[in-house]
Each structure stands twice: as structure tokens, then as C-alpha cells.
Amino acid sequence: MKLDRKVAIITGAAAGIGEASARLFAREGARLVLVDLEKEPLEKLTSELEALSRVVLDIAGDISAPSVCESVIDRTMARFGRLDVLFNNAGIVLSGTLVECTEEDWQKTMDVNLKSMYLLCRGAVPVMGAHGGGSIINMSSVAGPTGVANRGAYSVSKAGVLGLTKSLAMDFIKEGIRVNCICPGTVDTPSLRKRIANSPDPKEAHKAFLARQPMGRLGLPEEIAALALFLASDDSKYMTGQAILVDGGMKL
Ligand SMILES: NC(=O)c1ccc[n+]([C@@H]2O[C@H](COP(=O)([O-])OP(=O)(O)OC[C@H]3O[C@@H](n4cnc5c(N)ncnc54)[C@H](O)[C@@H]3O)[C@@H](O)[C@H]2O)c1
Known part of the structure; x- marks a missing residue:
């Protein structure tokens, strides 16, 4: 198994790409910390995985809140004593150009899509480093490297994810921490x-x-989860600071 006994946090785990990744990581032997705003589907997924003898800690909360991010790292360490993989997957899409975007929508997009990653990485890096390193995977989008029409704030936030990824990759390479991001199409x-x-x-x-x-x-959520697994596992251990497009040829 590619993630045998590794401890992995996945945000936005109750639906879509996060859920597909949780199922795949569980099959590959990971011990999981699943985080989502939506308590009910999160608990349902946790029970399902536990029924298959998987080890899962679920945490319901809004990752744009600093207190939630701190508690995610603290509870992970209290339960498992280590952290190997952080998959910053949760994100929201608000449509519209930057001229139409309200300050409130701008702030919400930045808080959920970008600030949460800064907060969780800030907490994760020291604990990963203390055990020889780990893998951080950040969710961007094709909108990150190329921009997408009518998704102003979203495109800015996902471009920010590229900057955050490269900056962390450079600063913590000596600690054994690899940081990459995924840029899915639709x-x-x-x-x-x-x-x-x-x-x-x-x-x-x-x-x-x-x-x-x-x-x-x-694309299918499972097709993105497969890339997340590659980046989480030792199969990608010579890779860091990269943004990988998985978009069915949308941006060739
Ligand atoms: N679906 C696509 O076409 C696509 C394309 C490119 C990038 N992405 C990115 O992939 C990621 C996952 O997208 P998806 O389509 O699977 O989304 P989804 O909405 O189907 O699932 C996202 C999950 O994140 C949770 N979530 C949202 N805000 C949260 C918050 N503040 N705190 C905690 N949990 C929160 C939601 O409750 C939901 O369960 C996002 O970052 C998205 O921007 C998606």
C-alpha cells in the first residue's frame, strides 16, 4: 500500500475530489483526518470507512477560521503523534468578473481558498519537519496558471495557491517537506x-x-484523487514546487 500507516489530513473531504481522495487514501493504508464544513456527510463517510477497518478522525469546521486550523493540527497530533500528508483541497467558486465582485465575496474567496492553506501549512510544517518531512498538496485549478473568464476572485485565489506552493517548497526543502499543487480542469x-x-x-x-x-x-473526482495519491506517496519523492495540470487537454 502506498500510504501504509501514513497520517493524512484532507480538507473538504465530505464531497467531490476530497471524498474521492479520502476513499483512495484509505484503501492505500493511510490514517485519516477528514475536515469539512458539512458535519452530516462527513460523519457518514467516516462511519463507512471505519466499517472497512480504516482509522479516521473527523473534524467538522470552517477552515477559514484560524482556531479551526489550529485545532485540526492539535487534534491530529494528539491522536496520531505525527503528520505525513496535508491535502489542502477545500475551496469555493464564486462566479463573476472582478468589477462585479463585492468586497465580501473577494474576502470570502481569499479566506477559504488561500488563507486556510497558509494557516494549515503554518501549523503543519513544524510537526512534519520534526519527523523528517512530509508532503503538502494544495488544490489550485487551471484558473491558477492561466486565468478563467468570469471567475475573477477565484482565479486570483488559485494563482495565489501557486505562489504559496513554490514559496513553501523553497523554504522547507531542507526539512524534507515537499509541496506541490494540482490544477484540475472541469x-x-x-x-x-x-x-x-x-x-x-x-x-x-x-x-x-x-x-x-x-x-x-x-473529469472524474477519482482522476484527480489519483494525482493526489501520487503526490502524497513516495512515488513523487523527487518532486517539489510543481503545479500539475490535469485537465483533459483543456489548456494545451
Ligand atoms: N470541480 C471542479 O471542476 C474543480 C476544478 C478545479 C479546481 N477545483 C478545486 O478542487 C477543490 C474541491 O472541489 P470540488 O469540486 O470537489 O468541490 P465540492 O464543493 O464538491 O466539495 C468541496 C468540499 O469542501 C467543503 N468546504 C467548502 N468550504 C469549506 C470550508 N470553509 N471549510 C471546510 N470545508 C469546506 C464543502 O463542504 C465540500 O464538502 C476546490 O478547491 C476547487 O476549487 C475543482
């Missing part, structure tokens, strides 16, 4: 389905999402 998850359902013409919106896919289909 992935079929609950958040995407909700955005399509809430658009003025959901059928047209779905068609438009498909039309920009060179492979003629959306």
Missing part, C-alpha cells in the same frame, strides 16, 4: 452540478461546459 463534482443547476439555463450551461472539453467529457 471535474464532475457536487459543486459543479450545483453551479450548473443554479445557472439561468442549466441545459445550456452543461452544454457549454462540455463544449470546452477537448476529450468531450468532464
Whole structure:
């Protein structure tokens, strides 16, 4: 197993890419700390994984709050005494250009998509370093390196994730901490389905999402989880500071 007995935190674990990663990491032997805003689906996933004899600690909370991030690291250390993998996956998408974006939406996007990563990395780096290192995986998007129309604040936050990733990778390489980020294209998850359902013409919106896919289909959460597993495991131990596009050829 690729993550045998490794301790891994996954944020946004109750749905979509986070959930697929939790299931895959569990199959690969990880001991998991699953974090999400949504208590009910989080507890349901935890019970399901525990029924398969997996070790899981679930923490319900908003990762944009410093107290929640501190408690995630403290409770991980109290339960497992070490931390090997931090997958900063949780994020939100608010549509609109920067001119349309309210200060409140700007702040919320930065707090959830970027500040949470700073807070969790700040707590994780010393404890990872104390045990010889680890792997941090940050969730960006194709919107990070290339920008995406009508996603102003989101694109800025995901570009910030690239900066955060490279900065941490350079500063903590000697501690054995690798930091990489994932830039998915359009992935079929609950958040995407909700955005399509809430658009003025959901059928047209779905068609438009498909039309920009060179492979003629959306990505699957499991296809992103597979990359997260590679980055979490020793298979990628010579890699750090990288942003990897997994987008079905969207940005060729
Ligand atoms: N789906 C896509 O097409 C796509 C594309 C590129 C990047 N991404 C990124 O991948 C990540 C996961 O996306 P997804 O589509 O699986 O999303 P999703 O909405 O399906 O799942 C995200 C999970 O994160 C949780 N969450 C949201 N805000 C939180 C907070 N403040 N604190 C704790 N938990 C919180 C939600 O409750 C949810 O369970 C996000 O960072 C997203 O920006 C997604």
C-alpha cells in the first residue's frame, strides 16, 4: 500500500475530489483526518470507512477560521503523534468578473481558498519537519496558471495557491517537506452540478461546459484523487514546487 500507516489530513473531504481522495487514501493504508464544513456527510463517510477497518478522525469546521486550523493540527497530533500528508483541497467558486465582485465575496474567496492553506501549512510544517518531512498538496485549478473568464476572485485565489506552493517548497526543502499543487480542469463534482443547476439555463450551461472539453467529457473526482495519491506517496519523492495540470487537454 502506498500510504501504509501514513497520517493524512484532507480538507473538504465530505464531497467531490476530497471524498474521492479520502476513499483512495484509505484503501492505500493511510490514517485519516477528514475536515469539512458539512458535519452530516462527513460523519457518514467516516462511519463507512471505519466499517472497512480504516482509522479516521473527523473534524467538522470552517477552515477559514484560524482556531479551526489550529485545532485540526492539535487534534491530529494528539491522536496520531505525527503528520505525513496535508491535502489542502477545500475551496469555493464564486462566479463573476472582478468589477462585479463585492468586497465580501473577494474576502470570502481569499479566506477559504488561500488563507486556510497558509494557516494549515503554518501549523503543519513544524510537526512534519520534526519527523523528517512530509508532503503538502494544495488544490489550485487551471484558473491558477492561466486565468478563467468570469471567475475573477477565484482565479486570483488559485494563482495565489501557486505562489504559496513554490514559496513553501523553497523554504522547507531542507526539512524534507515537499509541496506541490494540482490544477484540475472541469471535474464532475457536487459543486459543479450545483453551479450548473443554479445557472439561468442549466441545459445550456452543461452544454457549454462540455463544449470546452477537448476529450468531450468532464473529469472524474477519482482522476484527480489519483494525482493526489501520487503526490502524497513516495512515488513523487523527487518532486517539489510543481503545479500539475490535469485537465483533459483543456489548456494545451
Ligand atoms: N470541480 C471542479 O471542476 C474543480 C476544478 C478545479 C479546481 N477545483 C478545486 O478542487 C477543490 C474541491 O472541489 P470540488 O469540486 O470537489 O468541490 P465540492 O464543493 O464538491 O466539495 C468541496 C468540499 O469542501 C467543503 N468546504 C467548502 N468550504 C469549506 C470550508 N470553509 N471549510 C471546510 N470545508 C469546506 C464543502 O463542504 C465540500 O464538502 C476546490 O478547491 C476547487 O476549487 C475543482
